[in-house]
Amino acid sequence: MGQNLVTEEKVFGELKKAVVETLRADENKIKPETSLIKDLGAESLDFLDINYRLEQALGIKMARHFVLEHIEEIYGEGTALDENGQLTDKAVAVLKIRFGENVAELRPGMDMDEIPALVTAQSMVSGVMDILDSLPEKCTKCGASSWKSEDGVRVKCGSCGEAAEYANGDDLIKAWLTKVQEEKKLF
């Protein structure tokens, strides 16, 4: 699937707005590689606020749980984090597939508390793009395939006007994990 009504650039713009409003950060300091925690001083509650603003702006549902929590939920306790709350080899393998080999800090034995600092503006934008790309081919209300967007942010049906309905972020992470498991047989 996929969609080409809302561009990555537009999403980055919406993320910047959300971050500026939540953290009172200087917009010019927000680059794709910026860590919201390390570089902008975000705390975990701020992510709820930023996610909420993105949800309102784009008409989506962001994931409530991180990849590691989904791994433990699907494959069992201890699969992602050991008894000391440190990343397992398998968790590192999954995170590298998702966030790229170049996340140098990722290593087995890393403390889970260090993970949120790895969240960058780009990783948030990618998560949002995954959700937007779940746009179904046809409108769920009238069946037409004529999605359109006037502002490049909100998508609606060009036939009946219904707002686009996307898959939610958590369901997409679960589906992605299942696909990774089928290919890599990690767990």
Ligand SMILES: [Zn+2]
């Ligand atoms: Zn429709």
